[in-house]
Amino acid sequence: MRLMFLAPLLLPLPAAAFTAQNGMTAVQTGPSEITVLHEIRRGDTDYWCAAGDFVQRAMGAPGNTRLWRASPKPRRAGDGIVFTLDEARAAPGAGLSQFGSGPRDGSIPVSMAVGSFCRVIVPYSD
Structure with missing residues (x-):
């Protein structure tokens, strides 16, 4: 019975799993594709942070x-x-709007994804 609860913990993460500075997991899933795994209570900018951090580091x-x-x-x-x-391979209308110079194609530089959207998540404790 106890093993049933442990089974999910025994499943390995993909070989190229990367923990971004905000604690999210990113994986390279193609030559130019990065997948940021789902986490509850995370906003879109958290996903941009993890992807940008993966691309840079x-x-x-x-x-x-x-x-x-x-x-x-x-x-x-x-x-x-x-x-x-x-x-x-960009999804139409799924990018971010950005003010100032630069292309208005929904993309952002990875330095902006990291510099603007990465924040350290401090675990809550009593």
């Missing part, structure tokens, strides 16, 4: 590398979000 890409959302909106409950470095 795990892939070693420069901060000016553009990042698009490949998963269409709306996201179904329990689904993660797929991001891409390939503009051709």
